[in-house]
Amino acid sequence: MTQSYEGGFASPSHDAAxxxxxxxNAMAKPGRPFDMSxxxxxxxxxxxxxxxxLTLCDPETPLALMGAWNCxxxxxxxxxxTGAPLVDAAKAMFVLGxxxxxxxxDQFNNGxxxxxxxxxxxxxxxxxxxxxxxxxxxPGIQTTQTFDVPDLFAFQSNAAQxxxxxxxxxxxxxxxxxVPRSTQLQEI
Amino acid sequence: xxxxxxxxxxxxTKRMIRRxxxxxxxxxxxxxPFASREMPMPYGWGTGGVQVSAATLIPEDTFxxxxxxxxxxxxxxxxxxxxxxxxxxxVTETTSQAxxxxxxxxxxxxxxxxDQILVYQVPIPEPLRFLEPSEVETRKMHALExxxxxxxxxxxxxxxxxxxxxxxxxxxxIEGRYIMDPSPIPKFDNPKMEMAAIQLFxxxxxxxxxxxxxxxxxxxxxxEDYPFEASKADHACNICGAENTYLDEVIIxxxxxxxxxxxxxxxxxxxxxxxxxxxx
Numbered sequence: 001m002t003q004s005y006e007g008g009f010a011s012p013s014h015d016a017a018x019x020x021x022x023x024x025n026a027m028a029k030p031g032r033p034f035d036m037s038x039x040x041x042x043x044x045x046x047x048x049x050x051x052x053x054l055t056l057c058d059p060e061t062p063l064a065l066m067g068a069w070n071c072x073x074x075x076x077x078x079x080x081x082t083g084a085p086l087v088d089a090a091k092a093m094f095v096l097g098x099x100x101x102x103x104x105x106d107q108f109n110n111g112x113x114x115x116x117x118x119x120x121x122x123x124x125x126x127x128x129x130x131x132x133x134x135x136x137x138x139p140g141i142q143t144t145q146t147f148d149v150p151d152l153f154a155f156q157s158n159a160a161q162x163x164x165x166x167x168x169x170x171x172x173x174x175x176x177x178x179v180p181r182s183t184q185l186q187e188i
Numbered sequence: 189x190x191x192x193x194x195x196x197x198x199x200x201t202k203r204m205i206r207r208x209x210x211x212x213x214x215x216x217x218x219x220x221p222f223a224s225r226e227m228p229m230p231y232g233w234g235t236g237g238v239q240v241s242a243a244t245l246i247p248e249d250t251f252x253x254x255x256x257x258x259x260x261x262x263x264x265x266x267x268x269x270x271x272x273x274x275x276x277x278x279v280t281e282t283t284s285q286a287x288x289x290x291x292x293x294x295x296x297x298x299x300x301x302x303d304q305i306l307v308y309q310v311p312i313p314e315p316l317r318f319l320e321p322s323e324v325e326t327r328k329m330h331a332l333e334x335x336x337x338x339x340x341x342x343x344x345x346x347x348x349x350x351x352x353x354x355x356x357x358x359x360x361x362i363e364g365r366y367i368m369d370p371s372p373i374p375k376f377d378n379p380k381m382e383m384a385a386i387q388l389f390x391x392x393x394x395x396x397x398x399x400x401x402x403x404x405x406x407x408x409x410x411x412e413d414y415p416f417e418a419s420k421a422d423h424a425c426n427i428c429g430a431e432n433t434y435l436d437e438v439i440i441x442x443x444x445x446x447x448x449x450x451x452x453x454x455x456x457x458x459x460x461x462x463x464x465x466x467x468x
Contacts, residue, residue, distance in 0.1 A: 016199065016202070020244070024386065025386075027213045028399075028401040056206065058203050117218065139404040167214045180213065182215065
């Protein structure tokens, strides 16, 4: 049972600052991977997702754990390290899971016309990033950027709601990449 | 144990600011409310920019602060020393060596790169505030994209002065959606806002953070028959001779003598060293 207590940032202030720099770069430069490390969560959490959760979540941020991520090990780890209240999908500010556990996307808060920043941020675990099928454009991208999303239509629909919409952070073992709502997507 | 926490602020405050920055980047030009903290300096001295910098800096950063383009003014020196003391980071006055630049009311003349971050100190983040004092109303206007009032203001400029007289804090439209206050930078700097660096805006007293990812479309509002013009004083710098920089007018004696000098001190110094200018 010591697993819940281990795996946090070794140097919380410095590690969180570096992890945030990666997250900020990812959100500002959609589709581009950035290194993310410093934390280790219990299975099935990736290290990058663990660092993301430690950087952004605290008692002020309701978090929804989806599918296999809603297990005792992850619940205990998240609660010990962040104190984030664990809630249902509809009330979540942050959501952790893989793509299959996230559907349908309309179960999440996509913001308010007067407060579009109140929408949920989805932290999506994946095995690797590929850059073959989809082309991104929009703020943060000089011309175009290739990055494959799990379901093109879902992401196009999300972008069409701008300024409402969800923001997506993808995590592999050691990298993050983001697709905010402002990003336009098309097939190559 | 006299050490400050890295970045001065406590971790929970930094997380709150970081979340606001990420949402700001996801919705370019939208002002994200945040719980601004009291800082060891008064509101109006860059507390918004300082909080954004504190949440953004990493130990490997090199930090530069400018106030109206100058590295050597009280505000710039104080903030630079503040982060040297509380975060132990390297500081510089050279634009190209800095990774994070906090600025009050200027964009450096040297073009910024993808590896740099520009943090603006913002006094009044709401571009519609002087037209509509109610926050409830301006928030509705942003939600409904109801920006006619801003064009009326620019039109009134033309009808009264024969040209758009707004010369700083010139309103811009971001990606065809939100109207944004670029902070009180001279309108000369507006075209530079479509840049490679990440731009973050912090307003401490007004408790707002907003952001622009690199290469975000930034359009200065204008009319077809009165197009936007990035104006500056019609002189060359009296010290370095540069003809394409924003200039400060400086009174030099009691007889009304005056010269024009670059407002960007680092650019001016480099230009002098490079010997391109012809001092007068």
